[in-house]
Amino acid sequence: MKRSSGVGIWVGFVAILVWCLLPVVWILSLSLKPVSETAAGSPQFLPKTWTMQNYKDILADGDFTRALINSFGISLIATLLSVIFATLAAYAIARLDFKGKRLVLSIALAIAMFPVVALVGPLFDLWRTVHLFNTWPGLIIPYMSFTLPLAIWTLSAFFREIPWELEQAAQVDGASPWQAFRKVIVPLAAPGVFTAAILTFFFAWNEFVLAISLTSTTASRTVPAQLSFFVGPDPFNPPFSQLATASVVVTIPVIIIVLLFQRKIVAGLTSGAVKG
Amino acid sequence: MSAIEMKNIVKQYGDGFAAVNNVSIDVADGEFIILVGPSGCGKSTMLRMIVGLEDITSGDMMIGGERVNDKAPRDRDLAMVFQNYALYPHLTVYENIAFPLRLSKEFNDTEIDQKVRNASSTLELDEHLERKPANLSGGQRQRVAMGRAIVRDAKAFLFDEPLSNLDAKLRGQMRTEISRLQKKLGITTVYVTHDQTEAMTLGDRVAVLRRGIMEQLATPRELYENPANLFVAGFIGSPPMNFLPATVEGDMVELPFGKVKIPADKAERARGKGLLIAGVRPEHFEDASVMDPDKVAEGSTFRATVDVSEWLGDQQYAYIPFEAPPEVQAQLSQLERDLDGESLRTQLVVSLDSASFIKDGEELELYVNAKKMHLFDPSTGENLTTSNKGDSSGSSRSSTTVRANGDGAAFAGAPTTRSAGVHREPGGSSPAT
Numbered sequence: 205m206k207r208s209s210g211v212g213i214w215v216g217f218v219a220i221l222v223w224c225l226l227p228v229v230w231i232l233s234l235s236l237k238p239v240s241e242t243a244a245g246s247p248q249f250l251p252k253t254w255t256m257q258n259y260k261d262i263l264a265d266g267d268f269t270r271a272l273i274n275s276f277g278i279s280l281i282a283t284l285l286s287v288i289f290a291t292l293a294a295y296a297i298a299r300l301d302f303k304g305k306r307l308v309l310s311i312a313l314a315i316a317m318f319p320v321v322a323l324v325g326p327l328f329d330l331w332r333t334v335h336l337f338n339t340w341p342g343l344i345i346p347y348m349s350f351t352l353p354l355a356i357w358t359l360s361a362f363f364r365e366i367p368w369e370l371e372q373a374a375q376v377d378g379a380s381p382w383q384a385f386r387k388v389i390v391p392l393a394a395p396g397v398f399t400a401a402i403l404t405f406f407f408a409w410n411e412f413v414l415a416i417s418l419t420s421t422t423a424s425r426t427v428p429a430q431l432s433f434f435v436g437p438d439p440f441n442p443p444f445s446q447l448a449t450a451s452v453v454v455t456i457p458v459i460i461i462v463l464l465f466q467r468k469i470v471a472g473l474t475s476g477a478v479k480g
Numbered sequence: 481m482s483a484i485e486m487k488n489i490v491k492q493y494g495d496g497f498a499a500v501n502n503v504s505i506d507v508a509d510g511e512f513i514i515l516v517g518p519s520g521c522g523k524s525t526m527l528r529m530i531v532g533l534e535d536i537t538s539g540d541m542m543i544g545g546e547r548v549n550d551k552a553p554r555d556r557d558l559a560m561v562f563q564n565y566a567l568y569p570h571l572t573v574y575e576n577i578a579f580p581l582r583l584s585k586e587f588n589d590t591e592i593d594q595k596v597r598n599a600s601s602t603l604e605l606d607e608h609l610e611r612k613p614a615n616l617s618g619g620q621r622q623r624v625a626m627g628r629a630i631v632r633d634a635k636a637f638l639f640d641e642p643l644s645n646l647d648a649k650l651r652g653q654m655r656t657e658i659s660r661l662q663k664k665l666g667i668t669t670v671y672v673t674h675d676q677t678e679a680m681t682l683g684d685r686v687a688v689l690r691r692g693i694m695e696q697l698a699t700p701r702e703l704y705e706n707p708a709n710l711f712v713a714g715f716i717g718s719p720p721m722n723f724l725p726a727t728v729e730g731d732m733v734e735l736p737f738g739k740v741k742i743p744a745d746k747a748e749r750a751r752g753k754g755l756l757i758a759g760v761r762p763e764h765f766e767d768a769s770v771m772d773p774d775k776v777a778e779g780s781t782f783r784a785t786v787d788v789s790e791w792l793g794d795q796q797y798a799y800i801p802f803e804a805p806p807e808v809q810a811q812l813s814q815l816e817r818d819l820d821g822e823s824l825r826t827q828l829v830v831s832l833d834s835a836s837f838i839k840d841g842e843e844l845e846l847y848v849n850a851k852k853m854h855l856f857d858p859s860t861g862e863n864l865t866t867s868n869k870g871d872s873s874g875s876s877r878s879s880t881t882v883r884a885n886g887d888g889a890a891f892a893g894a895p896t897t898r899s900a901g902v903h904r905e906p907g908g909s910s911p912a913t
C-alpha cells in the first residue's frame with residue numbers, strides 16, 4: 205500500500221515536471237543551436253552542433269543590453285517604491301485603528317481589478333502631455349500603482365499574523381521602542397516584505413502591454429517590449445534562436461532572485477511565539 | 481528585589497471604560513501576591529500598569545520606594561511572563577533567554593553564557609537550548625518564558641495567567657515549579673490567575689477583584705474562612721459556598737430546612753436586619769447518621785430529601801433543591817453573573833462522608849456546623865458575621881497592612897514549608913527538590 209502510493213506520487217511528480225519544464229528546455233536547446241539549424245526547420249530536440257554564438261551575438265546587441273538595463277532599473281525602482289509604500293500602509297492597517305481602514309483596503313482592491321489594457325489609451329495621452337512618455341518614471345509609476353494593491357494585501361495579512369505582544373515583551377525585557385522594532389518585529393516581518401517584493405518585481409519584469417505602449421525608443425523600452433522588435437532580415441523567418449536566447453537571458457535573473465530569497469520566504473516563521 | 485506599592489490606582493481606558501477603580505495593594509519585598517477574579521475584572525490591566533505597558537489614569541505606582549508612573553517599561557526593571565509566553569520565534573531558546581542580557585549591554589559573552597546556562601539548568605532546559613520555540617511543547621515554552629524572566633535580577637516577577645494554556649497535569653507540575661522557584665529566588669511576585677487552586681496554593685496573600693474593584697485582600701485561609709462579602713464567599717471554594725435565605729431571631733437562624741442555633745456574637749451582629757443570606761460551605765454539613773452522636777447533639781440537624789448524589793471515593797456530594805424568596809433570588813442571580821456563570825442554582829450542595837449510604841430521592845438527617853455559618857446582607861452583600869474590628873478570629877486586617885509573620889504557613893492547604901516574612905537571597909539555601 206505504502207509503496208504503491210509512493211510510486212504514484214513519483215510518477216505524478218515526474219509528469220508534472222516534464223509538462224512544466226519541456227518548453228523551457230526547448231527554449232534552452234533552441235538558444236544553443238546555430239542559426240542554420242533553426243532556419244532549416246530541423247526537427248531534432250537537441251542541437252546537432254552546440255554553440256554559444258547566439259549568446260555572444262545577443263550580448264553584443266546594443267539595443268538588447270540597453271533594454272536589459274532599462275528592465276532592471278525600472279523593475280527594481282518600482283519594486284522598491286511599491287514595497288516601501290505598501291509596508292507603511294500595511295503596517296498602519298494592521299496596527300492602528302483608524303477610520304476608513306476598510307475603505308483603503310477596498311479601494312486598493314478596486315485598483316487591482318482594473319484591466320490594465322483599459323488604461324493604456326488614457327495613460328498614453330496623459331504621459332505625452334506631461335512629458336512622461338518614453339521615460340523611466342513613465343513606466344515606474346504605473347507599475348508601482350498596479351502592484352501596490354497586491355503588496356498591501358499580502359503585507360497587511362502578513363503583519364496581522366505577527367504577535368504584537370512580542371514588541372511589548374521586548375520592551376519589558378529592556379528594549380527601547382526602536383530596539384523592539386528592529387530586533388523583534390523586523391526579523392518577523394522580513395519574509396512578508398520579501399514575498400511582496402518578489403511578486404512586485406516579477407510583475408514589472410514581465411509586463412508587456414504598458415511597456416510596448418508607453419515607450420518609443422530604447423531609452424526606456426524594457427526587454428519584453430524589445431523582444432517584439434527582434435524581427436531579423438526575413439519577415440517570414442523570425443530569428444528563433446535569437447528570441448530563445450533573449451528569453452533565457454531574461455529568465456536567469458528571475459531564477460537567481462528566487463533562489464536567493466527562497467530561504468527568506470519561510471512561511472510560518474512566527475509559529476511558536478505564542479501558545480500555538 | 482523590591483516592594484511594590486499601589487496607591488489608589490485608577491485605570492480608565494480610552495473609550496471611558498473604568499477597568500480598575502481605586503485599588504491599593506502593598507506588596508512586601510519577597511512576597512507572593514495573587515490577583516484573582518472573574519474574566520474582565522481588570523487583573524491583566526493591573527499587571528500591565530505595574531510593568532508599564534498601560535498608562536495609569538490616577539494613583540501612584542511605587543516600586544522600591546520610587547514613583548514609576550511615568551517610567552518606560554524598560555526603566556522599571558521588572559520581568560514579566562505573558563499569558564501566551566510571547567517568545568521570540570526567530571531566536572533559539574538560548575537567545576530567547578539571553579535576550580534581556582544582550583539588551584542591557586552590562587555583560588560580556590562569557591557572563592551571559594554563564595547566566596543563561598544557570599537559568600536553563602534551573603528550569604531543565606539544557607537539552608533544548610539550540611531549538612526554536614516552534615518545536616517545543618507547551619510546558620517547555622512556558623519554562624523558556626520563565627527562563628527569560630529569571631535570567632536577570634529583576635526587581636519583581638509578574639505573571640499573567642502563565643498556566644492557563646496548559647493541560648491539567650502539566651498545570652499542577654508547573655504550579656509547584658513556580659512556587660519552588662519563587663521560594664528559591666525570594667523575589668517579589670505578582671501573579672494573575674482566575675484559577676482558585678493556583679490562588680490558594682501559591683499566594684502569601686490574595687487580592688480578589690470584581691469589575692475593577694478590590695473586594696478583599698487577605699491570606700488564602702482568611703479568604704476562605706472569613707470572606708468579606710457574598711462575592712468573595714461565592715468565588716473562593718469549590719464547590720462554592722451554599723447561599724440560603726435566612727432570618728435571625730434571637731440566637732436562632734431560620735433556614736428553608738429548619739432552625740439552627742448560631743453563636744451569640746454572630747447572632748448579635750446580624751439581628752434585626754430582616755431577610756438575610758446565610759452562607760454555609762458544603763463541608764460544614766454532614767450525614768448525622770455516620771457521625772458521633774455527641775457531636776451531633778452539639779450542632780443542629782434537619783431533615784432533607786436528596787435530589788442527586790455523587791460518590792467520588794474519598795467523599796460524596798449530595799444536591800438538595802430549595803425555594804428562595806425573590807429578593808434573595810435576585811441577589812443570587814446577580815452574583816452568578818459576576819462569577820462568570822458559575823452555577824448557583826437554588827440548591828444546597830453538601831459534602832458528606834463517603835461512608836454514608838444515601839440514595840437519590842432519599843430523606844436523610846443532616847447535621848450543620850452552624851458555628852461556621854456566615855450571614856450576608858442581601859442588599860450590600862456584606863458579611864455581617866465577621867467584624868473587621870479585630871474580634872475573635874484575630875486574623876482579619878485592613879487591606880494595606882504588610883504581611884505579618886506566619887500567616888501563610890497556617891493555611892492547611894498551602895505548602896507548609898513556606899515561611900512567610902523570611903526572605904532568602906537569590907539562589908540561597910533552599911532545599912532542592
Ligand SMILES: Nc1ncnc2c1ncn2[C@@H]1O[C@H](COP(=O)(O)OP(=O)(O)OP(=O)(O)O)[C@@H](O)[C@H]1O
Nearest residue numbers: 493495497499518519520521522523524525526674
Ligand atoms: N484597550 C482597551 N480598551 C478598552 N477597554 C479595555 C481595553 N483592554 C481591556 N479593556 C477592558 O477592561 C476590562 C479589564 O480587562 P482585563 O484584560 O484587565 O481583564 P482580565 O481581568 O485580565 O480578564 P481575563 O481573565 O479575561 O484575562 C475588561 O472589561 C475589558 O473589556
Ligand SMILES: [Mg+2]
Nearest residue numbers: 523524525640
Ligand atoms: Mg487577562
